Amino acid sequence: MRSKKDYQFYDRVINMMNIPFTLTLVCEERISAANHWIDYLMAQVQQELQVIDHIFSPFKQGSLLKKYQAGDLQIMQNASFHTVFDLAKKAAKTTTGFFDPYYASEFNPTGLVKGWAIEKIFNNLLSPFLTSHPQVTGISLNGGGDLQFATQPESSFDWEIGIENPKQLHSLSAVYKLKNGAAATSGFSKRGQHIANLTDHSLLQATIISEGLTWADIWATTALAAGQQKFINLLTEHKLTGLMITSKTIIPFSEGRLADAEKNTI
């Protein structure tokens, strides 16, 4: 067994949309080309994010979103805008309205753009890069605590992902060991941002683990808006995996079933 210390990590961080994006490459040994690869990839990621920001920024005058809000329906001809618009409608329907793409009666899909963008960049750029570079063991893109990650098939490497403790920010509430997928966490702090219809305050934080970050992010946001009891119904129905944190306890669930790890029920 290879210990974690043997792996080489390469990181790059950029700030976009007031969010730090961390790109990480993992290799089994030091590779001189890795620094070149990650710089190249980070530049591509930055370019993609700039395009997305130009379309969806709720702050920047001249963004397509601003124009749409001002009544310019031509904007729908932009493929990305159309995709996100449809996705937001679908999210609202699937989550029975707990995910709300309207803020102050204006369409504002900010809550899902980040997850969608990371997943899209991951699938179009980072995943093909991993496939074509067998020397690279794993790759991950983390945008403000929501991440998509992958490892080479057959590799023994696991991403060990710490879930921040909402009450003590320099400690963790849980750790997951995963190879491929996405993890999104929603907390108190996201409420002002895109959980406008919050009525239930039972959850402090929710994490969703799934194949893609778009839906992981949508469901994490939904959990906080729905509150513990209503979200249990949704996670059962949609076979979700993740972690709810209340003021008293941590409740993991897997494929729609609550895990009472205290009793080790299986």
Place this chain on the structure above:
Amino acid sequence: MYHKIIAISLSLAIAISIILDSYFVLYKPLSNSVTSRSATADGNSSSTSSTASSSTSNQQNYKDGEYVGKSITTAWGNVQLKIKITDNRLTQITVLKYPNTHSHSVEINQRVLPIYRQEAVKSQSANIQQVSGATETWKGFTGSLQSALVEARQA
């Protein structure tokens, strides 16, 4: 955490096979109740635990010796046990075969659960490569865990 669940699962599987074995090896030929009480599995590839059996009156003789049960297929892999009879009592159960918790049997379990969870795991003591958290805390990124991780790796 994960290993604990696997261990519990295995004990359960083993307990079931013990009951089945007891039934086939002892109960059936004797037409007499022999109750095995408990069995536990530890991390060794061959673990032994003694079990007391309660016998009723009107006992028939059962030949002393060691008996190897059939390999039983469970959801976690094959389990095989050996039992020892002394003085007409079931005195020992040896686990001959059970799934290696470090390889395939772990992957059969598809459930994704945290490898551990606590109110506050000290980040320094956890071997992690990524942090998932709510956005607000990331605004002060210089103080965040993810930033600390990245810096620690560059050091």
